[in-house]
Amino acid sequence: MMKIAGRCVSNLFLLGLSLLLLSSTLSAQSQAIFPSWAKAKGNSQNTLPFAGAPMRYQQKYLASDLKKTIKGGAVRLVGLNFRSKTRGYTGKSVTLEIYLAKAPSLVTSVFESNLIQKVLVVPRTTLNLPSSGTLSWVLPIPFKRNYTWDGQSDLMMEVRIYKNGNNNKPFLYFFDSVVGGPTERLYATGATSTFAQFRQSGSGLVTRFDFIGGAVVPYGKGCVGDGNVVPQASVRGVPVLGNTILIDLTSARPQAAAVFLLGASKTKWGTFTLPIDLTVLGAKGCSLLTGPIFFIPTTTIGGAPGTGTASLKVQIPPIVSLRGLSLFGQWMVNDKVTGRSFPYSFSNGIELRIG
Secondary structure, eight states: OEEETTEEEOSHHHHHHHHHHOSOOOOSSEEEEESGGGSSOOSEEEOTTTTSSSEEEEEEEOHHHHHHHSOSSOEEEEEEEEBBOSSOOOOOEEEEEEEEEEOOSSOOSBGGGGOEEEEEEEEEEEEEOOOOOTTOBOOOEEEEEEEEEOSSSOEEEEEEEEEETTTTOOOOOOEEEESSSSEEEEEEESTTOSBOSEEEETOEEOEEEEEESOEEEEESOOOOOGGGOOOEEEEESOOOTTOEEEEEEEEEOTTOEEEEEEESOSSEETTEESSEEGGGGTOTTOEEOSOEEEEEEEEOBOSSTTOEEEEEEEEOOOOGGGTTOEEEEEEEEEOOOTTOSSOEEEEEEEEEEOO
16 A cells, blocks of 8 residues: 555556556666767777866757667766777876756757856765776765666766876876767866866766666646745655655745645546646636546645645555656646636646655
8 A cells, every 4th residue: 555644545557557657667876878879989089177177067968869779757966987999198187176967959069058057066075086997987986965867868977187197187097988979068178167168069078877766757837826935835755665755845825725636647647638727716826737546635734825835655565566656746726826717826846756
């Protein structure tokens, strides 16, 4: 049984659905090499950014290629690794930071504009490059903070090199790379540069992404409720088998009835296409973002308008066939909004990708 806020919901539906939707399962940790055709080796080599002078370096990874090896949707990226190309070079120390972010469809020469919702995955640290060996993964970089890739967006990696053990001068140490690949890179001298000095389409490092299942991905927008604020849905914890998570509602009307709508799709609900514009019901500006199958009621607490909160405790059952399943949820709050005849406000949506 799946236990939700002290109540039990049958797992029969979830089990059946998982068998229908699950195309592959994720192990505790998996790996994906980018670009997908460079699993054995790339077709070029270069020293940047790790063997260069202090610089700011960005590389874009297309979602269309990432999805060839990271199948099934959202995952948590937990580390990177890079492959040396030639043998016999002595490694140096490198002090760096690494960010991951959503990438825009059109990259510009303004570095910051290419980082959408950036996350510092590797705070400033010093790594030591080992002596290089032909086509060996020499630079494993575990993340201090995992990054949730939503399974749909292009990805941008930014590496800021602050100094190296060669008196901040470039040195010979070649990394496996591609030319003519589904990527591009841009860089400039100085770790905090604002504008790129160089930009190369189709060029970039062969990169190994380490990833694990279990992810939470917000999506869509809610609509204004009490206090002229939009209710917010979020999750504490990671939806992996055996874990207990908290599904939170904030910025809602206090002392009000609320229902968490949980479904199996964010694109279809029976014959309806999601999201559904609820203007026809008298809820202008509101949308239904999930096809609800479970309706889980609770009551918000709080005092001042727009400060209501609620939380549901959900235990993910340790059933292996659920791994890789996505569920989609949204809060609906009994509300009073001027000009809205339908007495409810709605939060954003959240995808729970079970790992």
